[in-house]
Structure formats: structure tokens, C-alpha cells
Amino acid sequence: MDTYLQFIVLGLGLGAVYIGLTTGLVLVYRATGIINFAQGAMAMWGAYVFAQLRIDGTLVLPIGRITFGAKPVILVAALIGVLMSVLLGIVAHYLVFRPVRHAPVLAQVVVSVALMLTLQALVVIRFGPNSIVVDSLVPAGTVTLFGVEVSSRELIMTAVMIALAALVWAYLRFTRAGVATRAASENERGAMLMGFAPDRLAGVAMVLASAVGTVGVLLGSSLTGLNPANYTLLVVPALAVLLVARMESIGVVVAASLVLGAFQSVVNLLVSKPWWPQWAQSGVDQVIPFVVVMVILFLFGRRLPSRGTLQTVRLPDVHVPRIRPVPALVLVAAAVAVLALTQDTYRFGVTYSIILMLVALSYVIVTGYLGQISLAQTSFAGAAGFTLSKVTTNWDMPFPLAILFCSLVAALLGMIVALPAFRIRGAQLAIVTIAAALAIERFVFNNYALTPPSGNPIANPSLFGLNVGVREGSDLSRMAFSLTVLVVAVLVVLAFVRLASGTTGRMFLAVRANERAAASVGIDVRTAKVIGFGLSAFVAGMAGCLIGYSAGQLSAESFTVFVGLQILAVAYLGGITSFGGAVIAGIIGPLGIIYVVLHEVFDMGDYYALISGIALIATAILNPVGIAGETRRQIAWLRGKLRARPADPPPVPDRKVLSDVS
Structure with missing residues (x-):
């Protein structure tokens, strides 16, 4: 039993990461109505900045870098990492999420996924694809809990994230901006009529979400190291917690995060037992979030709250094909x-x-x-x-x-x-x-x-x-x-x-x-x-x-999941409502002919995911019909121009002239 308690405490460290990511998801959803699939990637960027500062004193920016004379102390490096994530959140709000706040859900999901792919690719380019070690913000040690010696670091991490979640709850509950955010989530039009600015509220929520999520990843990555793929996809169990919390309750977020983290840790202990079936030893901890999602949606799917929106953009038109x-x-x-x-x-x-x-x-x-x-x-x-x-x-x-x-x-x-x-x-x-x-x-x-x-x-x-x-x-x-x-x-x-x-x-x-x-x-x-x-x-x-x-x-x-998301990106980029869009997606897709040319001629294979992610963001915001839809529209316009203009009708005689003639 002592071993189980030790693994439960170890799982609380993972639960602390879930608290940070899911709290950020709740904030963004309550303020914008958008589920931010890029929450983990955004938080990961700040953690990578922190880790690189502690390795060699270099502040890595999306473009360029600044080298300090010495490595900053751990708290200063952590503050810089959080600040970089906050700045990233502000940029993402104004350039990515704000333009699609009133767009269809498909465009919002695509933009969020595109941002996730872009940031993951940028991390690989700027920091490398391998795992790196992260200095711990919390000193290692042990405490006695119920007569069992357990790690104290995970308990401190949990306490820190619970305190941050409590501050977010207090912000939404007691501050004027927080109450306005909650009001806008119920009726955005009503909040605007009362004098609130939903865009400003969304920006504040994005800043808080970036900060809380980054602190969670900073704490958690000291236990596991940083890996671009793993921390980007940590948003998936966080999304499961979001649904358990019905997208609104911070208290449930905290409880469900800790339970999920502890349960996954205990499952990892159980799979090492001789009686556990061999075929179920790999990846079973990742099945748990999927099962949680399925159960929650089957039980409460139709009762999950929907945010009041001012959706004004239609889904891309469908061009019904016919054989020519x-x-x-x-x-x-x-x-x-x-x-x-x-x-x-x-x-x-x-x-x-x-x-x-x-x-x-x-x-x-x-x-x-x-x-x-x-x-x-x-x-x-x-x-x-x-x-x-x-x-x-x-x-x-x-x-x-x-x-x-x-x-x-x-x-x-x-x-x-x-x-x-x-x-x-x-x-x-x-x-x-x-x-x-x-x-x-x-x-x-x-x-x-x-x-x-x-x-x-x-x-x-x-x-x-x-x-x-x-x-x-x-x-x-x-x-x-x-x-x-x-x-x-x-x-x-x-x-x-x-x-x-x-x-x-x-x-x-x-x-x-x-x-x-x-x-x-x-x-x-x-x-x-x-x-x-x-x-x-x-x-x-x-x-x-x-x-x-x-x-x-x-x-x-x-x-992999990332390959699937990249193909979704190029499918939307080409035009997700037509066969022509699928053809374009095949041409520009990963390992397709355009990818091969870029890799063989320009040696830009590593930049493919970054380019496709940025292109998808621009397409979802500026051209929801995709390349194929825009091409079809331009062809129709050109045909209209080339079509012979009808002869001008004879002029209608003025009524006064007619009366004079009569």
C-alpha cells in the first residue's frame, strides 16, 4: 500500500500540469468561446525559453536570440519564460483568435490546431527535436504522509497550482472584469450593450491563461524534461478535464486534474505487475483520457454549456461535383x-x-x-x-x-x-x-x-x-x-x-x-x-x-497525431469542401511532391510544418473557401468578364418629350 501512495503523490505532479493547462482552457473558452488546442504548445514555449536561459544564458526568440553575459538566476529565468508566453498569448489573441471569434466552429478549431502545429514546429527549429533537462523551481525532498515517506516536490507543485487556480477563480468571481467575462460567456451581445468590450476581456483572459499554463509546464517539465511532441499533446488529457468540469468550474478542474494525474500514475504502476496482460502494457495511460471523454459526453453531452456568440460567417460553400x-x-x-x-x-x-x-x-x-x-x-x-x-x-x-x-x-x-x-x-x-x-x-x-x-x-x-x-x-x-x-x-x-x-x-x-x-x-x-x-x-x-x-x-x-493534423491543415488550405481541394492538399501535403521539391532543391524540409501552419492560419482567417474555392471563384469572375456584354437597350423617351409630341 505504501508504494501506491508514493505513486499517487508522483501523479499529483502531472495533475499540477493539468491544472495549469485546463485553467487556461477554461479562461479562453469563457472569454472567446474558442477551445484552444494550442494551450500546451503556448505554455511549452515559455518553458523552453526558461530552460535555454538556464543552460547557456541565451534568450531564444522566434526570430533571433539575445545572449546574456551570464546565466540568470532560476527565478529571473522563470519570470522571463512566463513573460515570453504572455507576449505570445497577446500576439495569438490579436493575430489568430480575435479574427475568428465570430467564425464557424470549424474555422476556430482549424486556427487553433494550426497554431499548435506552428508552435510545435517553431520549437523544433529553434530548440531541437530532442528532450532537454529543465532545472527545478522546487527543491527535492521527502515528507512523511500517513506514515509513508513520499516526495515533497510534487506536493509543493500541487499547492502552487491550486493557489493559482484559486486566484483565477477569484478573478472570475469577484473582479469587475471577471464578472464581465462570465456575463459575456452567457450573452455577448448583452455584455456589449452594458458597455463591456469582449475583445479586451478576451485579451486579459489569454494573458492569464498563458501565465498559468506556463507555470504548470515549468513545474512539470522539471520532472520529465521537455519534449516538443509530448508537451504539445498534453492538451488532450487537459481537454478531458475541461469536459469533466463542463467548461466552467475551476473547482472541478482542480479536483479532476489531480484525480486523473494520480490515476494515470497508479496505472503505470499496475502495468508493471506480472498479472497485468502484456498486450495492454503500452499506452494504456493515454486510453484513460479518451475513456473519460467518451463517458462524460455520453452522460452529459447535450447538457454541456454552449457560449453565447455572434456568429456571422457561414461555413465554406460546397460545390457539388459531377463527372465531366x-x-x-x-x-x-x-x-x-x-x-x-x-x-x-x-x-x-x-x-x-x-x-x-x-x-x-x-x-x-x-x-x-x-x-x-x-x-x-x-x-x-x-x-x-x-x-x-x-x-x-x-x-x-x-x-x-x-x-x-x-x-x-x-x-x-x-x-x-x-x-x-x-x-x-x-x-x-x-x-x-x-x-x-x-x-x-x-x-x-x-x-x-x-x-x-x-x-x-x-x-x-x-x-x-x-x-x-x-x-x-x-x-x-x-x-x-x-x-x-x-x-x-x-x-x-x-x-x-x-x-x-x-x-x-x-x-x-x-x-x-x-x-x-x-x-x-x-x-x-x-x-x-x-x-x-x-x-x-x-x-x-x-x-x-x-x-x-x-x-x-x-x-x-x-x-502520428501530428501527421493527421498536418493533413487536415493542407486539406483546409486546399479547400475542404471539394475534390479540387483534396487534389491541392495532396500536392502540397507532407511527403508530397511540393515537400519533396522543397527538401531536395531548397533543403527546407524542416520548415514545412512551420510554413503549412502559418499558411493555414492565414487561410482560415482570410480565405475560408481555400485555394480550390478561391480558384473556382476567380474562374467564374473571369468567365463573366469574357462573356459578351448584351447590347444596350434602346433609350426610353422622356415622358415630357412624348407629351410635347402628342
Whole structure:
């Protein structure tokens, strides 16, 4: 029992980090109505600044750096780190969040995710991808608790974060600005009529959120070190706590954070026991937040508070596709020509762009047409890819049948993830799907009992006895494989066009526009959501299988949460409501042809995530219809200009002249 108490206390350190991040999430949501997926990344920046100051006395800025003569003392370095996060919060408020405060939830989620990707990429560029050690603000020691000697550092960290959370609660409860923030969260229009400035209140909330979150990460990183991926994704369990607190209660935030941190720590102890099943030893602590999210949403999904907003911007318009034989043949012929004229790395980039187009198309189905925000598409692709490894190596399942079977597995997983969409949508559904994606990545893809570290080989595909694999001898990107990928993509696109232009597409659009109105005319909304998630996961599964065939074997790095968010970024950037947008997303997507050119010619591969994140922020704010939508609009404008102007009508005689003539 003594060991359990020691691990519970150790878990309180993680719970203290959750308190800081979730308190920041509550502040931002109450002030702006936006769920800030970048909360962990913003806090992480200040912690990295602090750590670098303590390492060599260098203040690292987004552009440039300042070198001090000596390393600042630990408290001064911590204050500078918090100040840098606060300045980042102010910039993020005015340049990123303020322009989308009245935008649709999709644009708000996309902007928040884009900021997360941008900051994570910036941290990798400025500080490196590896973990670094962080000096502790709290001295190490032990105390006796219930007769057991436990670490005192975690207890002090917990006390500090509880005190900061109490100050935030007092701010919202007793100060004029805090009361105004609470009032604006209930009725923003009413708060404006009473003389409050919601933008100013949101700015103050962002400053407080940045400071509290950074202090939590500063304290927690001294225990674990700083890693760009881990601390960016700590926002996922914090989002689970946010839902437990119903997005408003600071007291529940504190209690739920500590319980979750302690429970995860105890689970990590239990998995080391000999009786614990071996297949469930990896990533089970990341499954817990997903289970918490699912339970909360199933029990209270329809009773979670919604913030009063002044939404004035519509979702991007959907351009219903139709099959045009001549343009389609020209597009396919152009793809074949490009594949024939390229070779090796560049041909592989073009082939991978076609595969990425299918992943982006899955986003078009579930988000562009159905209006459901899913952040788990690469998890569906990965599920199909890893299943492909099993069925081709263990069952010798042939090429076309293997892809169909594995895509059906992905579709089944997509239907399961769709269940919370029965009760929720918008940003809350985004929370569910990103929690599901992280749980699948850590519990399945990184689980050596299911996916061994030696690799997950995939047998080369063959069709009618012909080898259509990607490699043979010195040829690293065979034309036969590229053409096979193109044929599969053409068949999927034709099926998509047929569905999108038919009854299924109209059903999706009706649900996207207004679920209650759709139900009132006889549309089964739940069935529509299950079908939409299933179809999108099936398409993503097809892409995952092709990714597996293109690599010859799979690893978890192919289907991380960050890869999925990057593809969402380029899908929105290209235009998330059309097939044309999916094509553009494939071209500019990670490992696509544009990425390959940047890496081979300009050696800018490390800057790809940063560039795509900034471009996505600008697109969501300035051009919600994406590149494809804007191109279509410009073509329509040009056609209008080139169309012959009608002859001027004859002038109408003046009435006075007519009377004079008569």
C-alpha cells in the first residue's frame, strides 16, 4: 500500500500540469468561446525559453536570440519564460483568435490546431527535436504522509497550482472584469450593450491563461524534461478535464486534474505487475483520457454549456461535383505524363501526393460535406495499414482483396468513433476524435505486443501474376506501382462523385446545414453520421493501405497525431469542401511532391510544418473557401468578364418629350 501512495503523490505532479493547462482552457473558452488546442504548445514555449536561459544564458526568440553575459538566476529565468508566453498569448489573441471569434466552429478549431502545429514546429527549429533537462523551481525532498515517506516536490507543485487556480477563480468571481467575462460567456451581445468590450476581456483572459499554463509546464517539465511532441499533446488529457468540469468550474478542474494525474500514475504502476496482460502494457495511460471523454459526453453531452456568440460567417460553400469526361480524362492523362517523366524520389513524391489526396478526400467527406470535425483520419488509415501487414504476411491475402478488407476494418473503427457524434458536434467532437487518435497511436501503433519494433512488413502486391510493388532491384519507384495507385485513386474519386452528387450527398449536406431541420423532413441524422464517418474512414483506410505498400513496412511514425493534423491543415488550405481541394492538399501535403521539391532543391524540409501552419492560419482567417474555392471563384469572375456584354437597350423617351409630341 505504501508504494501506491508514493505513486499517487508522483501523479499529483502531472495533475499540477493539468491544472495549469485546463485553467487556461477554461479562461479562453469563457472569454472567446474558442477551445484552444494550442494551450500546451503556448505554455511549452515559455518553458523552453526558461530552460535555454538556464543552460547557456541565451534568450531564444522566434526570430533571433539575445545572449546574456551570464546565466540568470532560476527565478529571473522563470519570470522571463512566463513573460515570453504572455507576449505570445497577446500576439495569438490579436493575430489568430480575435479574427475568428465570430467564425464557424470549424474555422476556430482549424486556427487553433494550426497554431499548435506552428508552435510545435517553431520549437523544433529553434530548440531541437530532442528532450532537454529543465532545472527545478522546487527543491527535492521527502515528507512523511500517513506514515509513508513520499516526495515533497510534487506536493509543493500541487499547492502552487491550486493557489493559482484559486486566484483565477477569484478573478472570475469577484473582479469587475471577471464578472464581465462570465456575463459575456452567457450573452455577448448583452455584455456589449452594458458597455463591456469582449475583445479586451478576451485579451486579459489569454494573458492569464498563458501565465498559468506556463507555470504548470515549468513545474512539470522539471520532472520529465521537455519534449516538443509530448508537451504539445498534453492538451488532450487537459481537454478531458475541461469536459469533466463542463467548461466552467475551476473547482472541478482542480479536483479532476489531480484525480486523473494520480490515476494515470497508479496505472503505470499496475502495468508493471506480472498479472497485468502484456498486450495492454503500452499506452494504456493515454486510453484513460479518451475513456473519460467518451463517458462524460455520453452522460452529459447535450447538457454541456454552449457560449453565447455572434456568429456571422457561414461555413465554406460546397460545390457539388459531377463527372465531366473530358476534364477527367485530361487530368488522368496529365497525372500519367508526370509519372512517366519523373523517376526515383520525384516520382515517389507524385505517387505519394495521389495517396495524400485520398486522405484529404476523407476529410472532405466527413468535415466538408457532413460538417463533423474529425481529427482521427490518419488513425483510421493506420488501422488499415497495420491490418494490411497482418493479412498479407500471415494470411497471404491477395492485393485487391486485402485493400478492401483492411479498409472495411477502418470503416468499422470510424463508425465506432462516430458514436459520440450522436450527442455532440463541433469543437467537442474534435476533442473526442483527437483523444481517440492519441489513444490509438499510443495503445495500438506504439504497442510492441501488437506492432513489433522489428517492423511490420507488407508483402508486395501482385495482380494477375504481375508484380506491382513499389521497388524492384535498383528501381525504387516503379511505374507499375504508381499507375496502380492512380487507378485506385480514380476509382475512389468516381465513387465519391457518384455519392456526393446523389441522395447520400444531399443527406450529408442537409445534416451539415441544420440537424433539426434534416430530422424534421425525415432524414435519420444518426444513420447519416455513421455512414459519413464509415465512408470517410474507408477512404482513409484505402490511403493507409497504399502508404503501407509504398513503404514495404509500417511504423507508428507514419500515422502520428501530428501527421493527421498536418493533413487536415493542407486539406483546409486546399479547400475542404471539394475534390479540387483534396487534389491541392495532396500536392502540397507532407511527403508530397511540393515537400519533396522543397527538401531536395531548397533543403527546407524542416520548415514545412512551420510554413503549412502559418499558411493555414492565414487561410482560415482570410480565405475560408481555400485555394480550390478561391480558384473556382476567380474562374467564374473571369468567365463573366469574357462573356459578351448584351447590347444596350434602346433609350426610353422622356415622358415630357412624348407629351410635347402628342
